[in-house]
Amino acid sequence: xxxxxxxxxxxxxxxxxxxxxxxxxxxxxxxxxxxxxxxxxxxxxxxxxxxxxxxxxxxxxxxxxxxxxxxxxxxxxxxxxxxxxxxxxxxxxxxxxxxxxxxxxxxxxxxxxxxxxxxxxxxxxxxxxxxxxxxxxxxxxxxxxxxxxxxxxxxxxxxxxxxxxxxxxxxxxxxxxxxxxxxxxxxxxxxxxxxxxxxxxxxxxxxxxxxxxxxxxxxxxxxxxxxxxxxxxxxxxxxxxxxxxxxxxxxxxxxxxxxxxxxxxxxxxxxxxxxxxxxxxxxxxxxxxxxxxxxxxxxxxxxxxxxxxxxxxxxxxxxxxxxxxxxxxxxxxxxxxxxxxxxxxxxxxxxxxxxxxxxxxxxxxxxxxxxxxxxxxxxxxxxxxxxxxxxxxxxxxxxxxxxxxxxxxxxxxxxxxxxxxxxxxxxxxxxxxxxxxxxxxxxxxxxxxxxxxxxxxxxxxxxxxx
RNA sequence: GCCGAGAUAGUCUAGCCCGGAAAGGCGGUGGCCUUGAAAGCCACUGGUGUUUCACCUCAGGAGUUCAAAUCUCCUUCUCGGCGCCA
Numbered sequence: 001x002x003x004x005x006x007x008x009x010x011x012x013x014x015x016x017x018x019x020x021x022x023x024x025x026x027x028x029x030x031x032x033x034x035x036x037x038x039x040x041x042x043x044x045x046x047x048x049x050x051x052x053x054x055x056x057x058x059x060x061x062x063x064x065x066x067x068x069x070x071x072x073x074x075x076x077x078x079x080x081x082x083x084x085x086x087x088x089x090x091x092x093x094x095x096x097x098x099x100x101x102x103x104x105x106x107x108x109x110x111x112x113x114x115x116x117x118x119x120x121x122x123x124x125x126x127x128x129x130x131x132x133x134x135x136x137x138x139x140x141x142x143x144x145x146x147x148x149x150x151x152x153x154x155x156x157x158x159x160x161x162x163x164x165x166x167x168x169x170x171x172x173x174x175x176x177x178x179x180x181x182x183x184x185x186x187x188x189x190x191x192x193x194x195x196x197x198x199x200x201x202x203x204x205x206x207x208x209x210x211x212x213x214x215x216x217x218x219x220x221x222x223x224x225x226x227x228x229x230x231x232x233x234x235x236x237x238x239x240x241x242x243x244x245x246x247x248x249x250x251x252x253x254x255x256x257x258x259x260x261x262x263x264x265x266x267x268x269x270x271x272x273x274x275x276x277x278x279x280x281x282x283x284x285x286x287x288x289x290x291x292x293x294x295x296x297x298x299x300x301x302x303x304x305x306x307x308x309x310x311x312x313x314x315x316x317x318x319x320x321x322x323x324x325x326x327x328x329x330x331x332x333x334x335x336x337x338x339x340x341x342x343x344x345x346x347x348x349x350x351x352x353x354x355x356x357x358x359x360x361x362x363x364x365x366x367x368x369x370x371x372x373x374x375x376x377x378x379x380x381x382x383x384x385x386x387x388x389x390x391x392x393x394x395x396x397x398x399x400x401x402x403x404x405x406x407x408x409x410x411x412x413x414x415x416x417x418x419x420x421x422x423x424x425x426x427x428x429x430x431x432x433x434x435x436x437x438x439x440x441x442x443x444x445x446x447x448x449x450x451x452x453x454x455x456x457x458x459x460x461x462x463x464x465x466x
Numbered sequence: 467g468c469c470g471a472g473a474u475a476g477u478c479u480a481g482c483c484c485g486g487a488a489a490g491g492c493g494g495u496g497g498c499c500u501u502g503a504a505a506g507c508c509a510c511u512g513g514u515g516u517u518u519c520a521c522c523u524c525a526g527g528a529g530u531u532c533a534a535a536u537c538u539c540c541u542u543c544u545c546g547g548c549g550c551c552a
Contacts, residue, residue, distance in 0.1 A: 042515080042516085045514095045515080045521085046515085046516075046520095046521095048521085049515085049520060049521045049522090050520085050521095052520090052521060052522085053520060053521070055532075055533080056487090056520095056521090056533085058532065058533090059486070059532055059533045060486080060487080060533090061532095062486085062532055062533075063486045063532095063533080064486095066486085067486095072532085075532070076532060077532095078532085079532035079533085080532065082532080083531090083532080083533095249476085251476075376476085
């Protein structure tokens with residue numbers, strides 16, 4: 001959410017942003033009401049403080065009188081009446097503050113960066129970067145899920161039997177690939193100064209509400225643990241990585257703080273239905289992900305936004321997956337939290353379309369204000385606690401990645417190996433075998449053996465890499 | 467899960483029994499001094515506000531009271547001891 005102080009001092013900026021997003025009159029009216037309530041609230045606070053002041057003074061007088069062995073009954077009469085008055089005024093104030101908070105949490109959204117394009121919906125997102133050559137299949141492709149089952153790399157029916165629709169089992173090389181992709185992302189990010197974090201997979205309601213406003217939808221989006229005040233996390237960046245520092249103050253010297261959150265697994269109830277590949281690995285109840293998360297000083301956040309995107313791009317380039325990057329427009333899926341958001345969309349040959357697999361956002365101060373996370377600036381006494389900026393970007397979400405690989409692979413059908421798109425990069429990292437495993441047959445076998453050896457002996461693996 | 471002891475500012479700690487303005491050390495910031503630095507000395511160092519002043523704050527919440535870090539109850543977490551368990 002935006003700082004109250006900011007809204008109070010810059011109502012026109014807030015209104016202009018709502019208008020840019022195509023905001024309606026109702027929301028603009030809410031802003032006016034919010035500003036009015038803010039004035040009211042501060043007046044009430046002053047009244048309350050005056051009464052508290054009086055109470056404190058009387059208390060002190062009683063103390064002094066008792067010390068001097070004087071009669072205190074004269075003071076007690078007024079003293080006894082005050083607490084009730086104060087309580088009443090406090091209750092009234094709380095009601096007004098509750099409304100302010102309500103508005104503050106729902107409107108206004110974050111102030112958009114000037115480079116965010118205006119558009120009605122996702123079709124008007126602006127593509128500004130493309131890498132790799134999308135494969136256009138010359139014959140009908142098979143569903144990646146089917147193919148995986150056929151090759152003994154996944155199970156859907158047995159997963160459904162024990163867990164329900166939307167679940168899967170990864171087997172054999174596919175299970176290993178899933179882990180290897182996470183490992184790859186952590187290696188790349190680790191070299192670049194990101195600290196790997198494995199967070200708890202459950203979070204209590206209070207912490208979750210600090211992170212995101214799900215309203216009444218809480219139970220529909222997330223899995224709740226019966227009999228416990230715990231929810232399975234839906235993603236790693238918001239819940240643990242953002243909430244872990246809530247109500248804390250950073251020392252300037254600790255910024256920027258760069259984290260690589262490993263969230264096996266993320267749990268989601270809502271997965272929707274996605275056309276031809278509904279069955280498979282693209283949208284599931286449970287998936288694995290490595291997420292970049294950064295806390296930084298405001299002046300650094302735009303450069304870091306580009307850095308996060310570059311990290312994600314580098315990983316996808318190592319994997320040889322063609323993708324494009326779009327700048328999400330005002331009517332797209334930009335949400336209320338991000339000031340600017342890039343999506344990386346990977347090419348899905350079967351659908352002959354780019355599909356979102358990475359979402360990279362600069363949330364500026366919006367999240368940190370809501371979570372009450374601040375930075376201490378010892379040198380700036382005017383603005384002792386400048387707002388902190390937060391950013392997040394997917395590094396890999398493994399099942400969507402798998403699906404991308406499979407899309408590519410299914411284009412080759414049973415005709416054999418497909419050379420990695422970026423062999424040099426992969427070879428350097430000894431990751432080429434991964435892609436070859438995916439090609440599913442013949443010449444890949446030798447490299448596959450190499451992969452197993454390396455994978456099962458991570459120390460040797462590290463030595464070979466250097 | 468049971469029993470016991472705890473939670474005080476960036477950090478370490480005093481205050482709690484016996485209710486009456488949160489004391490001090492370290493660390494940090496600024497200043498004096500110095501060619502420069504160290505040492506020493508001085509000031510500031512929980513939060514908010516309409517900032518000579520006021521209010522809030524002692525893990526969180528509720529209660530008793532004119533008045534709660536302090537008394538009572540509940541919750542959370544930490545540390546011991548016991549039990550259970552991969």
